[in-house]
Amino acid sequence: MTIRVVVAxxxxxxxxxxxxILDAQPGIEVVxxxxxxxxAVGATREHGPDVVLLDIRMPGMDGIEAARIIQAETSARVVMLTTFGQDDHVFDALRAGASGFLLKDVRRDDLVHAVRVVAAGESLLSPSVTSTLIAAFTSGSAVPPARTERLDVLTSRERETLRLLAGGLSNAEIAARLTVSEHTVKTHVSNVLTKLGLRDRVQAVIAAYETGLMVPGRFTD
Structure with missing residues (x-):
């Protein structure tokens, strides 16, 4: 099955x-x-791509606003293009629905891998990198007041799974911490995403910070 991509x-x-680079790869087509x-929004509406690569900073409508519209109207998954070290909008991009980030000087193989990973429904960033990003770019003004009641739909074990996920632990590390199998952890993560209406692990980390379950820059066992 061909992965259809829009590059903005x-x-x-x-x-x-x-x-x-992407057009030259088997199974990938830049539409x-x-x-x-x-x-970018117009192209996504017209072509129905699987993945949209969006530069954060563009004239007219920037990538963050475009991501919000694309996520609200389509099933396309968004990856933001950024210089990272010079960007102060990473948290906003995650909240807009981005499934991850690519640096503009990304290596060819990493670019192709990223598109395939995101098209498969996974988040581009590892849990540890995701939590580091959020901790670095979250401030009191960036995060809305905690809404802990949003987590009431979760069981205590699911809430703990979310906390550990947001702390940067992999499924294997969460399994070891909770003394359960990785399969059980995957089930807990799936339940968390479904109950909170989230698309992927990146959004789960966002939810952990927005609800006050996690505090930026602080994670304790």
Missing amino acids: DDQELVRAGFAM AEAGDGFE
Whole structure:
């Protein structure tokens, strides 16, 4: 099954380079390119891609607003393109529904791998990297007041699974901590995502911080 991709970046060389690399891969087709958020949303509506690569900073409509619209209207999964070290909008992009990030100087193999991973329904970032990102970019003004009642639908074990996931632990590490099998952890994670209406582990980490279950920069056993 072919993975259909839209590449959106206001820098033509970056956009064309990504498109050329991806188009050359078996099972991947770049169906459209876009130079700003408006074009990205239009291309997504028209072509129905599986994955949309969105530059965070674009003229007109930026990547964050485009991601919000794309996530609200389509089933496409979004990966943000960023310079990271110079970007202060990473948390907003995650909240907008991004499934992960790619640096613009990403290696060819990592770019292809990222598209395949996200198209398969997984988050691009490892749990540890995700939690580090959120801790680094979250501030009191960035996070809304805690809404702990949102977690009332979870069992105590599911809530603990969410806390450990947000702390950067892998499924294997969570299993060891809770003294259960990895299969059981996968079931808990799946239940957390379903009950909270989340798409993936990245959004689960966001939810942990938004509800106050996790405090930025602080994780205790």
